[in-house]
Amino acid sequence: MSESLIRSDIDLEVDGKQTGYLRLPHSVHRSANGQILIPAVMVRSGNGPTALLIAGNHGDEYEAQIALSKLCREVDKGDIRGRLIILTMANFPAAQAGTRTSPIDDGNLNRTFPGDPLGTPTQMIAHYIEEVLLPKCDYFFDFHSGGSSLYYPPTLLRGMGNSAHEREELIKLQDAFDAPYAWVFTSGGGRETKARTAMGGAGRKGVITLMAELGGGGTVSKEILALTERGIRRMLHSIGMLPGYEADAMNGTRELTITDSVIAYDNGLFEPFYDVEDVVKKGDSAGQIHFPEEPWREPKVLDFQHGGMVLCKRVPGRVERGDCLFQVGSDL
Structure with a gap:
């Protein structure tokens, strides 16, 4: 498959905290040599796992965009063990417009994986995540909500795991996030090789992956935002990436299947x-x-x-x- 045309301001192999953009070439009438600038942050320090956290996979889902923006500002090199990569607005055109799909190509990023390096902007973003970022990762966390049309109570989504080790890791992360509910895929999910979702892309790369549905209705809930911020930090602590964080007591999660x-x-x-x-x-x-x-x-x-x-x-x-x-x- 062709190499991605997206270029990054961030060197993923260098220790420290870096901020910048994934630069997607986008030539249009008003800007012949224009770019779509997708914000990205990386914090790397010492030995530890690599985790990719994304929000804005759908542009009208807001809690996680706020929660990850806060995390970008609050976490520094001294707080992290390993490599933390954050995309706050993964499908930037959609997130900027506040719409589920991109206003440029009508692309639904979470139905576009594995993408196309020479395709539409949404296809190029999907390809970059699956073929450039995910192969470097041990963990992938994809945060959603119900968007403008649906509403979910805070719910973690996970697969069953393809091995005893993976199942243990998924349950450990589920307990750490500590949402009131977990939607467990009894088939497919993170290891469904034909899935066109980000979770499917992570599964194809052998990355342990979780997703979440956090409210919705085109609004931001104070309570769900607080739960999201807490859950993200608790998960990072559980995999050894935030060693200084002090996790509070669990509330417990009810496991459901649709x-x-x-x-x-x-x-x-x-x-x-x-x-x-x-x-x-x-x-x-x-x-x-x-x-x-x-x-x-x-x-x-x-x-x-x-x-x-x-x-x-x-x-x-x-x-x-x-x-x-x-x-x-x-x-x-």
């Missing part, structure tokens, strides 16, 4: 009957879609096909055919 998704089959306004973290039973009515352009028409009632806990809920009231309205998780 068993149901409620999908809209009509266009209209959705009236939900449940909220996130509510317990539902098979056959319960999830909500109904109203048709105000035909107010005499009866609403369409949608049912849950499995019982469990509501882990995800759509935020906007207007829905279109194919929209996800709820996800339901059952205890693992």
Whole structure:
């Protein structure tokens, strides 16, 4: 595969704290020799693992962009053992616009891996992460939220692990992040070789990987932001990268696997009957879609096909055919 055209201001092999940009060439009408500047930070000191942390994989997901920006400012060479690489706005055009996909090429970065070094900007970013950064890493943490359309309570996402060692590492990191919930992939996940996600890319490179869904709805929650900042530091401490950090007591994590998704089959306004973290039973009515352009028409009632806990809920009231309205998780 061709070499990436992206060039970095940062020398990943040199100790110290470095800040700069990944420079993606982007020639347009207003800037013939322009560049897309993707902010990057590296802190390296002594012997230890390499961890890549990214936010802004989707541009309308905000808690982790803030949490990682704080980490970039607060952590210095003396705090770290190993090499910490941070991308606060991985798909920079999308993050700058506050949209899930890039306004330049409509690219969804988390559906674009392994990317293309000579492709669109989003494809080039995916390729750089998978082929340049991930091969240097022992750990990869990809932080998301529900974006503008969905809302999740703080939830860690992980695979089952392909070996006893990997499973132990994933559980250790899950305990360290200490989110209220964990969505555990019972198949695929981090080792699914055909997955077009960042987690799939890490799996192809043999990197231990976790993802998180942290709120959403296009907002920033004070409580979820605090939990995110705490969880990131606790995870880095658990792998020996923040030796001076003093971890507090665990709260505990409930492990779930997704068993149901409620999908809209009509266009209209959705009236939900449940909220996130509510317990539902098979056959319960999830909500109904109203048709105000035909107010005499009866609403369409949608049912849950499995019982469990509501882990995800759509935020906007207007829905279109194919929209996800709820996800339901059952205890693992």
